Amino acid sequence: GQNIDQPTEMTATEGAIVQINCTYQTSGFNGLFWYQQHAGEAPTFLSYNVLDGLEEKGRFSSFLSRSKGYSYLLLKELQMKDSASYLCAVLDSNYQLIWGAGTKLIIKP
Amino acid sequence: GAVVSQHPSWVICKSGTSVKIECRSLDFQATTMFWYRQFPKQSLMLMATSNEGSKATYEQGVEKDKFLINHASLTLSTLTVTSAHPEDSSFYICSARDSGAGDAYGQYFGPGTRLTVT
Numbered sequence: 028g029q030n031i032d033q034p035t036e037m038t039a040t041e042g043a044i045v046q047i048n049c050t051y052q053t054s055g056f057n058g059l060f061w062y063q064q065h066a067g068e069a070p071t072f073l074s075y076n077v078l079d080g081l082e083e084k085g086r087f088s089s090f091l092s093r094s095k096g097y098s099y100l101l102l103k104e105l106q107m108k109d110s111a112s113y114l115c116a117v118l119d120s121n122y123q124l125i126w127g128a129g130t131k132l133i134i135k136p
Numbered sequence: 137g138a139v140v141s142q143h144p145s146w147v148i149c150k151s152g153t154s155v156k157i158e159c160r161s162l163d164f165q166a167t168t169m170f171w172y173r174q175f176p177k178q179s180l181m182l183m184a185t186s187n188e189g190s191k192a193t194y195e196q197g198v199e200k201d202k203f204l205i206n207h208a209s210l211t212l213s214t215l216t217v218t219s220a221h222p223e224d225s226s227f228y229i230c231s232a233r234d235s236g237a238g239d240a241y242g243q244y245f246g247p248g249t250r251l252t253v254t
Contacts, residue, residue, distance in 0.1 A: 067227075067248075067250075068247065068248065069229045069245040069246060069247050069248040070180070070229075070245050071245070072244070114179065114180070123182075123185070124170075124182075124243060126179050126180050126182075127179065128178070128179040129179050
């Protein structure tokens with residue numbers, strides 16, 4: 028079966044750095060996405076990785092290792108507004124998005 | 137670009153009635169749209185995949201006669217919840233894939249519709 032694992036909840040301090048991990052086992056791979064979802068709102072796109080390596084975009088970076096079935100989202104200089112759920116999703120061989128359960132990130136002052 | 141709208145943003149209806157939710161891609165054409173449901177503190181659950189001009193493909197466990205999907209044009213898909221029950225109360229989110237984006241560069245989400253059935 029298809030499976031995506033990410034931690035349920037993480038806590039970090041304002042101004043710090045946090046890494047949210049995601050491991051996946053899917054039928055085929057056409058890329059991995061990270062989305063941010065604030066409570067009561069729809070997800071918004073953060074990043075897309077299809078090749079191994081690190082993609083940096085401002086305070087957020089996303090890393091992918093296809094051989095290990097592993098990705099992480101790195102958030103730097105944390106701000107209170109970064110408190111949200113972060114969803115990892117993999118595009119499988121049928122170009123269907125397989126969703127992880129999401130990681131709720133709590134930022135403390 | 138790549139804006140998806142949903143209407144209504146929230147709706148309250150009585151048990152037994154039907155509710156229609158619209159999903160529109162405002163600045164791109166979407167041959168494929170997706171309907172998700174999300175219960176509180178849970179992840180997104182794909183309900184169905186809607187393809188323009190053809191029947192929707194429903195995920196296992198989703199009743200196609202209860203959740204009617206119509207994708208009549210390249211910019212509009214509708215989800216009708218028929219004979220709504222309180223357990224249908226949820227956050228319904230649509231997303232659209234940009235047909236002109238080449239290799240399917242992810243999905244663009246609408247803002248969601250919060251349905252409460254009393």
